[in-house]
Amino acid sequence: MLTPIALNLPHFPFKLVREKDKLLIFDELRKKHLVLTPEEWVRQHWIQHLIRDKAFPKTLIQSEGGLKLNSLQKRTDIVVFDHGGRRMLIAELKAPSVKITQAVFDQIARYNMVHKVPFLVVSNGLQHYYCQIDFEKESYIFLKELPSYTELIHVK
Template sequence: MLTIHFPEHNFRIKKEKNRHSIFDEVRRRWVALTPEEWVRQNFLQYLMQVKKYPASLISVEKIIKVGELAKRYDIVVYNKNNPWLIVECKESNTVIDAKVIEQVMRYNMALAISYFVITNGNKSFCYAITGHSFYELSDLPGLYF
């Protein structure tokens, strides 16, 4: 399991018509502030502030084709113009189990990534993918160019 301390960040949050929104600095737009979005926004800040991954190499909530199905990933970090690391965010009370890993591995069929992270904000796990297997890492990999 990764030890992650989310950095302090002054999130921009607003309330309109009994609905809270948060400004996503990567997408540069307001999005609904759901429990999963809170985890995603904190993890984005961790990637940018702590791991120093440039925002320009991060993609958030894009649609990909997995077979005939259209799926939406949470976060993908690119390296040398290729998808390199995917992050699957769940709300804090979601158990991280084999079902979540299977979800990410399905996304990998379309993206061919090298690493994946699964987080619910309380627990986070990072894995390296080699062929058809994967193994757990104790930290996120450093970004190389």
């Protein structure tokens, strides 16, 4: 049985239930209970952090969004859209036991070849990295923290 560990994110009052030998967590976006894996624990914290702390509209956040990459079906952990329906942020999330390595950054970079979003988040719940992409200059910068939704939509 998984015992959720403390993450380097604010604590939120999650709805956890036991079903037979599994612990489930309620996903506010998908409106259903999901098996609580370590990665799901991180994803649910990030969803709540975006909504409650960074003022991201819940209706503009997609969890486990699909994408096609070299004819393979992949899933992006979190995609955030602007009010015009354009993707503006993707997040690649790992379980706390997974080290954030170059391979993780390579994975989100491959996903961003499809999405072409200006902001990336990489996190295992303990370490977080925020990156802003400048497509015109073909460069990127790491940010000290993730801006709020209002700040992100005003970045050029």
